[in-house]
Amino acid sequence: MADSIVALSVSDVRFPTSDLRVGSDAVNADPDYSAAYLTLRTRQGHEGYGLIFTIGRGNELCCAAIESMAQLVVGRDLDELRHASGKFCEEIMSDSQLRWLGPEKGVVHMAAGAIINALWDLWARIEGQPVWRLVCGMSAEELLACLNFRHVGDVLQRDEALAMLRALEPDAGARIARLEREGYPAYTTSAGWLGYDDAQLSSLCRQAREQGFRAVKLKVGRSLEEDLRRCRIAREAIGTDMALLVDANQIWEVDEAIDWIRELAVFRPEFVEEPTSPDDVFGHLKIKRAIDGIRLASGEHCANRIMFKQFIETGAIDVVQVDACRLAGLNEMLTVGLIAAKFGKPVVPHAGGVGLCEYVQHYSMIDFVRLSGRLEGRMIEYVDHLHEHFESPCRILDGAYMPPQVPGFSIRMRESSLQRYAFPDGPEWRGRRVRTG
Amino acid sequence: MADSIVALSVSDVRFPTSDLRVGSDAVNADPDYSAAYLTLRTRQGHEGYGLIFTIGRGNELCCAAIESMAQLVVGRDLDELRHASGKFCEEIMSDSQLRWLGPEKGVVHMAAGAIINALWDLWARIEGQPVWRLVCGMSAEELLACLNFRHVGDVLQRDEALAMLRALEPDAGARIARLEREGYPAYTTSAGWLGYDDAQLSSLCRQAREQGFRAVKLKVGRSLEEDLRRCRIAREAIGTDMALLVDANQIWEVDEAIDWIRELAVFRPEFVEEPTSPDDVFGHLKIKRAIDGIRLASGEHCANRIMFKQFIETGAIDVVQVDACRLAGLNEMLTVGLIAAKFGKPVVPHAGGVGLCEYVQHYSMIDFVRLSGRLEGRMIEYVDHLHEHFESPCRILDGAYMPPQVPGFSIRMRESSLQRYAFPDGPEWRGRRVRTG
Numbered sequence: 001m002a003d004s005i006v007a008l009s010v011s012d013v014r015f016p017t018s019d020l021r022v023g024s025d026a027v028n029a030d031p032d033y034s035a036a037y038l039t040l041r042t043r044q045g046h047e048g049y050g051l052i053f054t055i056g057r058g059n060e061l062c063c064a065a066i067e068s069m070a071q072l073v074v075g076r077d078l079d080e081l082r083h084a085s086g087k088f089c090e091e092i093m094s095d096s097q098l099r100w101l102g103p104e105k106g107v108v109h110m111a112a113g114a115i116i117n118a119l120w121d122l123w124a125r126i127e128g129q130p131v132w133r134l135v136c137g138m139s140a141e142e143l144l145a146c147l148n149f150r151h152v153g154d155v156l157q158r159d160e161a162l163a164m165l166r167a168l169e170p171d172a173g174a175r176i177a178r179l180e181r182e183g184y185p186a187y188t189t190s191a192g193w194l195g196y197d198d199a200q201l202s203s204l205c206r207q208a209r210e211q212g213f214r215a216v217k218l219k220v221g222r223s224l225e226e227d228l229r230r231c232r233i234a235r236e237a238i239g240t241d242m243a244l245l246v247d248a249n250q251i252w253e254v255d256e257a258i259d260w261i262r263e264l265a266v267f268r269p270e271f272v273e274e275p276t277s278p279d280d281v282f283g284h285l286k287i288k289r290a291i292d293g294i295r296l297a298s299g300e301h302c303a304n305r306i307m308f309k310q311f312i313e314t315g316a317i318d319v320v321q322v323d324a325c326r327l328a329g330l331n332e333m334l335t336v337g338l339i340a341a342k343f344g345k346p347v348v349p350h351a352g353g354v355g356l357c358e359y360v361q362h363y364s365m366i367d368f369v370r371l372s373g374r375l376e377g378r379m380i381e382y383v384d385h386l387h388e389h390f391e392s393p394c395r396i397l398d399g400a401y402m403p404p405q406v407p408g409f410s411i412r413m414r415e416s417s418l419q420r421y422a423f424p425d426g427p428e429w430r431g432r433r434v435r436t437g
Numbered sequence: 438m439a440d441s442i443v444a445l446s447v448s449d450v451r452f453p454t455s456d457l458r459v460g461s462d463a464v465n466a467d468p469d470y471s472a473a474y475l476t477l478r479t480r481q482g483h484e485g486y487g488l489i490f491t492i493g494r495g496n497e498l499c500c501a502a503i504e505s506m507a508q509l510v511v512g513r514d515l516d517e518l519r520h521a522s523g524k525f526c527e528e529i530m531s532d533s534q535l536r537w538l539g540p541e542k543g544v545v546h547m548a549a550g551a552i553i554n555a556l557w558d559l560w561a562r563i564e565g566q567p568v569w570r571l572v573c574g575m576s577a578e579e580l581l582a583c584l585n586f587r588h589v590g591d592v593l594q595r596d597e598a599l600a601m602l603r604a605l606e607p608d609a610g611a612r613i614a615r616l617e618r619e620g621y622p623a624y625t626t627s628a629g630w631l632g633y634d635d636a637q638l639s640s641l642c643r644q645a646r647e648q649g650f651r652a653v654k655l656k657v658g659r660s661l662e663e664d665l666r667r668c669r670i671a672r673e674a675i676g677t678d679m680a681l682l683v684d685a686n687q688i689w690e691v692d693e694a695i696d697w698i699r700e701l702a703v704f705r706p707e708f709v710e711e712p713t714s715p716d717d718v719f720g721h722l723k724i725k726r727a728i729d730g731i732r733l734a735s736g737e738h739c740a741n742r743i744m745f746k747q748f749i750e751t752g753a754i755d756v757v758q759v760d761a762c763r764l765a766g767l768n769e770m771l772t773v774g775l776i777a778a779k780f781g782k783p784v785v786p787h788a789g790g791v792g793l794c795e796y797v798q799h800y801s802m803i804d805f806v807r808l809s810g811r812l813e814g815r816m817i818e819y820v821d822h823l824h825e826h827f828e829s830p831c832r833i834l835d836g837a838y839m840p841p842q843v844p845g846f847s848i849r850m851r852e853s854s855l856q857r858y859a860f861p862d863g864p865e866w867r868g869r870r871v872r873t874g
Contacts, residue, residue, distance in 0.1 A: 056534035097493035106543015
């Protein structure tokens with residue numbers, strides 16, 4: 001029987017994380033991790049959930065953007081959305097008036113992504129499968145129909161994409177079995193926030209090693225002296241065989257990045273993340289050419305597939321950090337992932353925040369099974385924080401993400417959390433002096 | 438006596454332009470030209486006005502974004518804002534939580550721009566000067582303090598910028614006198630909307646020629662056959678000595694743009710605008726290399742100075758179309774303008790819409806007097822539409838913008854228009870069936 005979307009509702013949920021300086025880095029000094037959370041409902045009573053992660057002020061704009069886009073999904077027939085999701089994505093991103101606010105960037109793009117991901121959640125719940133298994137079970141042709149080739153056809157053509165997807169189809173089962181057995185490797189960022197002192201840093205790094213993580217990531221860029229000291233502490237704690245990652249969160253100018261990275265090279269970082277503006281493809285290229293041998297990563301603020309296309313094709317970055325809430329949902333992540341696979345660049349998704357770990361684990365499992373077929377150089381970021389607010393939080397075992405088994409996109413939040421952290425009227429916020437906005 | 442900002446208010450104003458197919462192009466089929474309009478008030482009773490131009494749905498998100506940023510300007514001391522506007526701009530764009538929604542792109546960036554431009558309007562009103570004269574009267578050092586070098590230092594350094602500004606200081610008076618005498622050359626887009634038929638096109642082109650415009654612009658990209666026919670009609674109407682511009686509004690893929698532009702080359706367009714995605718620096722470079730000799734223009738959707746920096750430095754575009762509402766206000770326009778001047782690229786601002794002509798005339802006059810010192814290859818877009826809603830609309834004489842004489846940024850709207858076109862409750866909208874959003 002035909003079903004259709006009949007309602008979309010949005011909640012503004014914020015966690016007062018700035019109290020603890022959790023999440024502090026060179027640019028983001030005092031984040032209050034937040035979510036613009038949405039629920040889709042169908043006539044037959046099915047529900048799908050999605051969210052945009054933000055770091056506090058402005059979360060209300062993401063909620064409003066989702067509401068402004070509701071008209072593009074409410075009333076739509078479910079079968080039509082299900083079987084033509086690539087087409088739907090292009091449609092929701094190219095509303096002839098809303099697209100002026102981007103195009104395909106900022107809050108309208110994030111809102112499109114949250115709606116698209118909620119549709120995936122809904123679809124997977126109806127099918128009784130976790131999203132990654134649902135996608136891994138699709139034919140190459142069905143997967144192709146999910147991709148968005150608009151304005152990226154110069155680096156990836158439809159027939160080429162289909163050939164790539166077909167080539168990995170036969171062994172998909174073996175890779176699924178491997179994931180079920182071993183999980184997907186993770187690294188942790190929980191150890192290295194700038195707000196943590198040296199003793200905390202050292203003990204958290206040792207703990208990360210014991211927990212089996214592939215790497216630890218340190219926030220850098222506030223002061224070179226401090227960075228050298230903290231990298232030394234981290235390297236001592238993790239030893240020589242575990243990877244060290246550093247993340248400057250866009251703080252540097254291009255020339256400054258070159259000087260600074262040369263100083264940090266002695267600690268052999270596996271990659272340096274966000275050395276400068278996330279919009280600056282040429283700036284990254286200039287840095288790359290000057291720091292021979294050290295790899296650059298970026299993506300958590302990369303606006304869309306068109307920016308990623310350039311970063312990847314030119315070799316301006318080595319590691320592709322797609323974000324489940326910055327891009328327009330799983331479909332654009334898959335498009336970027338296939339471009340990355342073509343150019344042999346590993347995708348190492350951005351995670352942490354609220355729900356990002358839950359989201360991106362699905363992406364990375366699909367990447368391994370259907371897009372790149374590889375694990376070398378790949379891992380998923382992990383931050384040990386706020387998972388308790390989700391009904392089916394991600395599960396880490398021996399430093400690896402274990403494949404989600406519960407139907408959906410793992411993003412449904414607990415009712416009690418939605419109520420307690422509702423902004424600005426939930427019990428956690430009432431009485432706090434907050435800068436609204 | 439010290440004064441400070443005590444209030445910020447916002448209005449959602451929309452004009453039902455889609456009724457007439459005014460503004461129709463290959464991507465924007467049915468725009469309702471709109472403005473998120475803001476008023477700043479000081480304790481002493483001064484006011485400053487600013488706006489974000491949008492094309493309809495989503496205007497409410499721009500209004501909300503301005504409101505979310507009000508906390509960053511209300512309560513601030515006026516002298517502090519006045520004498521450190523570059524610093525203030527960096528501050529408003531790097532709010533540690535709001536910047537997550539960009540950074541520096543989309544609605545938060547546009548909102549920052551509207552506030553910054555309202556401060557310029559306020560300041561100019563207090564000084565009793567039009568904005569362009571106020572800026573042209575600043576010292577090189579004062580002008581330098583208005584610029585934002587963040588993440589563009591690899592192509593323009595402070596000392597270099599100062600030297601450039603100083604070099605043009607001595608003759609500024611002569612250029613001001615020339616502007617007062619001759620105005621600033623304009624081209625018109627009013628002739629070439631896709632929604633107009635061939636007879637309309639021909640007669641409007643002839644009219645543009647008679648009115649003394651430097652060039653006419655045609656919207657293209659819906660069908661090659663139609664474009665060839667319309668370009669021929671336009672060329673016949675304007676003759677061989679007047680320039681023809683064509684604008685694809687991002688419709689083409691990179692390869693498609695190359696093929697299409699080669700076909701249109703016979704009509705000798707002075708430039709081809711927005712051939713593909715406004716984010717695609719490398720795509721533009723690929724097109725440029727394949728269409729030897731034809732110039733590309735882009736910018737109305739270029740998110741910020743970091744994107745412009747790349748387009749300009751690499752030569753991916755030849756003509757720099759800054760937008761007064763897309764960039765973060767006059768300060769970022771000046772920064773982009775100085776980078777363009779360094780690389781010898783003309784700035785030809787995007788205009789039309791609601792209030793863009795009023796805004797950018799100030800920019801271009803400053804460009805001539807203080808940034809580039811040149812008029813060659815430069816002009817301001819003009820669209821003959823919606824000017825009647827402004828208290829001091831721009832004034833065109835013999836195809837040239839005449840310098841504004843009234844204090845401020847020319848952007849204050851008439852009270853009667855604000856009320857009549859208030860969305861969704863003003864008399865023009867009540868009773869209409871609108872897709873809200």
